[in-house]
């Protein structure tokens with residue numbers, strides 16, 4: 001620790017890093033200063049020190065598949081290469097039997113512990129579709145957890161049903177929904193959302209729906225998609241809003257910062273964004289997230305899906321403690337052509353072992369399933 005203290009002494013963010021090492025919490029201004037600083041490696045030293053203090057040289061992962069159950073969507077986000085409008089010849093929606101077949105294969109081949117179930121905003125699917133899927137999975141594959149639906153998908157179902165989001169969440173919990181992935185947050189600042197996803201729910205609705213879920217006893221992750229039109233203060237505001245929600249509810253299990261993948265998106269075509277954010281920015285986001293959230297949100301994911309396994313190994317050194325999921329069958333990021341989007345549990349274990357860490361397989365709720 002004294003070696004780290006010496007190195008950070010001459011930095012312009014010295015006070016924030018020292019406070020972090022002493023376990024103090026940070027405000028929005030601290031976050032902006034971290035985001036504006038180029039001392040990313042020092043932040044990483046501190047982020048890595050904090051995470052090892054909590055978990056030692058261990059990193060967890062979940063054996064899971066992602067079921068992108070439909071690509072039909074009416075929300076037309078400019079950052080999305082995945083969706084197709086209703087009636088498009090490339091549109092699809094998985095039937096109950098198709099979902100069952102995929103879960104069965106994944107269970108038999110990989111002994112998965114989680115299905116991550118996400119898709120477009122499909123106005124033709126009513127709540128019974130989701131209830132049937134969740135009941136089927138929990139009945140036929142009781143060891144497989146259901147981590148499903150963004151806040152905006154919940155909002156879409158509520159609109160289809162002419163019901164409240166709270167009622168939808170309550171019914172889906174009853175049917176077997178166990179946790180929310182926290183997707184659809186992007187950046188929780190409406191001036192950003194108005195540019196990248198003008199038809200999506202505003203920030204206040206995302207926060208309200210996740211709060212409703214947490215109050216119903218459905219734990220959630222929180223996400224951030226960075227690397228597009230957001231400013232430093234937008235990111236700081238996003239992290240601040242997540243921190244406030246967690247202070248109120250305490251149910252956020254993990255934070256996941258994703259980098260925007262521009263390939264095949266409208267934003268790239270319109271030259272709103274010219275390239276992805278890259279690995280250095282990932283490390284900055286990981287270190288800052290650990291420093292900002294260390295006292296309040298237990299887990300931080302490495303985001304291998306958009307940045308690759310090598311960067312995820314570095315992210316573990318900079319403050320992440322969870323590799324994320326195997327995500328076999330992922331479609332959304334695959335549509336941008338971003339790197340490899342399939343990774344078996346063994347490959348994740350190897351990647352964790354390569355950096356001298358012990359791999360811990362976890363379940364949907366971050367409970368240990370097996371230490372490898």
Ligand code: SF4
Pocket residue numbers: 073074075076077080081082083119120121152197
């Ligand atoms: S990100 Fe989701 S809501 Fe937006 S267009 Fe793609 S599928 Fe639809």
